Amino acid sequence: MTPGLWNIAKSDPERTAVVDADGRSVTYGELTAAADRYGRGLQAMGLKPGDAIVMMLHNSIDTVAFYFAAYQTGLYIVAVNWHLTGPEVAYILKDSEAKAFVASGRFGEAATTAANEAGIPPLSRFSVGDIPGFTPLADLGAGESGRPDVRTAGAPMLYTSGTTGRPKGVRRPLTGNDPDEVPVASAGFFGIFGIGPFDDHVHICGSPLYHTAVLNFVVISLQLGHKVVLMDRWDPEEMLRLIQEQRVTHSHMVPTQFHRLLALPEEVRNRYDVSSLRVMIHGAAPCPLEIKRQMLEWWGPVVTEYYAATEGGGTVISGEEWIRKPGSVGKPWPWSVVKVLGDDGAELPVREPGQVYMRMGGSSFEYHHDKAKTESSRVGDLFTLGDVGYLDEDGYLYLCDRKSDMIISGGVNIYPAEIEGELAVHPKVADVAVFGVPHTDWGEEVKAVVQPVDGVVGDEALTAELLEYARERLAKFKLPRSIDYIEELPRDPNGKLYKRKLRQPYWADKERAI
Numbered sequence: 188m189t190p191g192l193w194n195i196a197k198s199d200p201e202r203t204a205v206v207d208a209d210g211r212s213v214t215y216g217e218l219t220a221a222a223d224r225y226g227r228g229l230q231a232m233g234l235k236p237g238d239a240i241v242m243m244l245h246n247s248i249d250t251v252a253f254y255f256a257a258y259q260t261g262l263y264i265v266a267v268n269w270h271l272t273g274p275e276v277a278y279i280l281k282d283s284e285a286k287a288f289v290a291s292g293r294f295g296e297a298a299t300t301a302a303n304e305a306g307i308p309p310l311s312r313f314s315v316g317d318i319p320g321f322t323p324l325a326d327l328g329a330g331e332s333g334r335p336d337v338r339t340a341g342a343p344m345l346y347t348s349g350t351t352g353r354p355k356g357v358r359r360p361l362t363g364n365d366p367d368e369v370p371v372a373s374a375g376f377f378g379i380f381g382i383g384p385f386d387d388h389v390h391i392c393g394s395p396l397y398h399t400a401v402l403n404f405v406v407i408s409l410q411l412g413h414k415v416v417l418m419d420r421w422d423p424e425e426m427l428r429l430i431q432e433q434r435v436t437h438s439h440m441v442p443t444q445f446h447r448l449l450a451l452p453e454e455v456r457n458r459y460d461v462s463s464l465r466v467m468i469h470g471a472a473p474c475p476l477e478i479k480r481q482m483l484e485w486w487g488p489v490v491t492e493y494y495a496a497t498e499g500g501g502t503v504i505s506g507e508e509w510i511r512k513p514g515s516v517g518k519p520w521p522w523s524v525v526k527v528l529g530d531d532g533a534e535l536p537v538r539e540p541g542q543v544y545m546r547m548g549g550s551s552f553e554y555h556h557d558k559a560k561t562e563s564s565r566v567g568d569l570f571t572l573g574d575v576g577y578l579d580e581d582g583y584l585y586l587c588d589r590k591s592d593m594i595i596s597g598g599v600n601i602y603p604a605e606i607e608g609e610l611a612v613h614p615k616v617a618d619v620a621v622f623g624v625p626h627t628d629w630g631e632e633v634k635a636v637v638q639p640v641d642g643v644v645g646d647e648a649l650t651a652e653l654l655e656y657a658r659e660r661l662a663k664f665k666l667p668r669s670i671d672y673i674e675e676l677p678r679d680p681n682g683k684l685y686k687r688k689l690r691q692p693y694w695a696d697k698e699r700a701i
Contacts, residue, residue, distance in 0.1 A: 190369045190384045190411050192255060193219050193334075204409060206433065207248050208419035218252055218409075225256030226335035228328025229287065232311065236261025236339050237361060239283040243267045243276060243290040243298055246396050246417045249315045249324055251405065253289060254396075258406075259366040260335050263344040263358065266397040270679060273300025279346055280305035283356055289324055292316020340364040345399045369410045377407055379503050379520055380466050380491055382437055388413040389463075391435045393421040393444065395679075400470060400495070404439040413437075423448045427459035434463040441682030442474035443618075445482050446611070450640075456485065464489045473586065475608035476514055483510065492516055494584065496572050500525070500545030502584050515583040516576075519545075524569070527578055532566045535577070540587050540600075543576045544569035575602070592686060594623035596631045601665055603633075609660045610635060613653060615643045618676045620686055621667065624693040635667035636689050638676050645672025 188198050192215065195202060200216030207213075213221075229240070240257050242264065244250040257264045265283045267276055269291070280288060280301055288307045290298035295318040302312050302321075314321035340362055346354040364370065374384075382388065390408035392415060394401045408415050416433050418426065421444065429435065448456070464486055470493045482490050488506030494516035495501030502525060504517030519525040524546040527535045535541040546569050575593060576586040587593075588602040595601070603621035610619045618638040623631030637653065639645045650670045657666055677685040 188385065188412065190374070191367045192222075192410055193259075193367045195412050202412070203414050205248050205251055206414065206416045208246065208417050211248070213248050218248070218255070221249075221252035222255035222259060223334050224328035224331050225253055225324070226260045226328070226338075227331035227333070229256060229260055229262070230335050230337060231328070231331070232287065234260065234262060234286050236337065236341070237263070238286045239263040239265055239344060240287045240289070241265040241267055241276075241280055241283060241285040243269050243288070243294055243301075244315060244396070245269065245291045245293060246392060246419050247291075247315065248417075250396055251409070251415070251417075253324065254402070254406065255409075258341045259338050260341065261337065261339040261361060262341040263361075264341060265344050265346065265356070266402055267346070268397050268679065269294045269297075269395070271297065273297040274304060276301035277304035278353060279356075280307060282353075283344060287311045287313065289313040289315065290318060290321065292318050295319075295321075338366055340366045340370070343399070343402060345402075369407075373403075373407045373410060375522070376403075376520075377411060379493075380437070380468055382411070382466060384411040385413075387434075388436045388465075389416060389433050390414070391416045391418065391426065391429055391433065391438045393418040393426055393438065394441065400439050404468075408437075423451055424455060427451075427456070427461065430461050430463065431459045436463055436465045438467050440467060440469045442469060442478060443678060443682035445469065445474065445478050446618075449478065449481050449485075450617075461486060466491050468493060470494060473588075473604045473608065475611040477608075477612040479509065480513075494586065496545065496570075500570075504583070508583075512579070512581075512583050515579070515585050517584060518582050519584075525578070525584055526569060527576060527584075528566060528569075528571075537580050538577050540575050540577045542571050542590060543574045543584065543586070544571045546570070592622065594631050594633060596623065596626070596633065596664070597629040599664055601633060606633065606635070606657070606661060606665055606667065609657060610637070610653060613656055615640055615649060615652070617641070618678070620676055620684055620689050622686055622690045624690075626668075632668045633666065634693065635670045636673055636676070637670055638673055645670075 196215040196219040200214060202215045203212050204215045204218045205213050240262050242253060254264055267279050276297060288302055292314055298318055312321040313324045313327055315324050342359055342361055344356050344358050346356050390413050392405050396402050405415050416429055467489050468491050483506050490506045493501055493503040500523040502517040502519050504515055526544050527541040528544055529535050529541045544566060573590045574586055575588055575590050576584055578584055588604040592603050593600055606621045607619050610616055616637055617640045620636045622634055624634040626632040677688045
């Protein structure tokens with residue numbers, strides 16, 4: 188059988204494609220029929236290759252079908268974070284020059300505000316679920332059958348959240364490829380993890396599909412003939428149940444999910460059979476070393492880590508390699524280049540920290556409507572995300588932290604990720620963030636903000652306990668000078684920490700004084 192969504196639908200239409208969060212499933216034949224109908228509907232509206240659509244949808248079969256409809260008709264697909272406010276979504280609608288907008292009913296208020304502010308015409312608004320003034324997505328292409336008249340491969344246009352300013356859309360030139368064919372880069376990407384077509388693979392998706400990697404993993408899995416199991420809201424025990432029930436083989440995860448899985452009582456963890464797992468891939472955020480070790484002890488060497496970017500390029504390290512190189516995020520992909528450069532743009536020696544730059548083959552990208560940002564992130568044909576790290580003598584990359592998060596205290600560079608990694612495994616800590624706050628003499632001092640586990644009070648006694656714990660593991664200059672407590676750290680469902688929201692109040696007085 189030939190890989191590719193429509194090829195599989197033709198040769199094996201009854202093959203299960205997607206299992207929804209409510210247990211409903213659709214076959215490859217049913218999924219492509221919906222994608223064809225939506226695609227014909229979009230073209231009937233006048234959309235043509237190179238136009239953009241925006242979707243603000245929860246994880247569902249409809250989301251997947253609409254994605255493939257836009258993909259096969261040569262559109263740029265912008266998946267927006269549904270935690271954004273109406274005005275924030277409106278900015279993306281306008282910046283991407285969206286010709287159509289589809290949203291879930293549960294996000295109706297923000298979607299309506301966004302569509303009105305961005306001036307999206309009423310006939311270009313669609314909904315999954317009820318939103319007044321939006322046409323039900325099921326009506327798009329109603330009465331149409333067969334494939335769209337014009338079929339050419341589209342592409343995701345993903346907005347990077349960034350650390351400052353407005354998000355920027357990463358837009359690559361369209362390839363003009365046949366959407367029936369699996370892109371070489373997609374099959375090659377899964378090949379990095381040893382995942383091939385078919386082979387009874389089952390992918391479980393527990394994070395929102397607006398996230399770059401999550402969307403890619405679902406799309407590629409379906410293109411390679413894998414069944415995809417969707418979770419609407421991630422729950423640790425429910426994931427274990429689905430792994431056992433669906434005989435899941437692979438997934439894309441984040442360290443926060445590992446932390447919450449490990450927090451389950453041992454008898455609960457032992458209740459479920461996870462022997463079907465072949466490769467459980469994680470990235471998107473640093474993983475504390477002890478958390479990683481515990482997951483490897485539980486699930487075995489199937490835990491694989493990678494470091495990559497929406498913009499392209501990356502590294503990978505298997506569980507077996509990580510045991511030999513703890514803390515590393517691996518070696519470059521076969522077609523990727525990774526270098527560590529100093530502030531002057533020169534390549535740095537082994538084990539000397541500097542800014543990490545990458546390149547992926549001949550791939551190119553630009554930040555939509557922001558030539559300056561595109562150019563500032565590059566040195567020659569390399570680009571950076573602003574992360575600081577070093578390469579060892581065997582070519583393995585180790586990340587220290589984001590340059591923007593680095594604390595400079597008394598002229599000494601301090602990397603918060605290292606401190607967070609130690610405090611995160613304390614049994615009374617559910618989550619932790621470390622950053623610099625103003626200090627008259629040193630410039631900055633180390634501040635920790637801790638989310639205690641349920642039932643634990645964040646008080647002076649806990650502070651004393653945590654600082655004593657840290658003293659045994661960290662050099663004196665890395666120790667937090669104070670610890671504050673918070674009910675819940677501001678993270679998105681993919682584990683990304685909005686550290687600037689925590690940092691801002693501590694710097695507000697200083698900024699007002701400037």
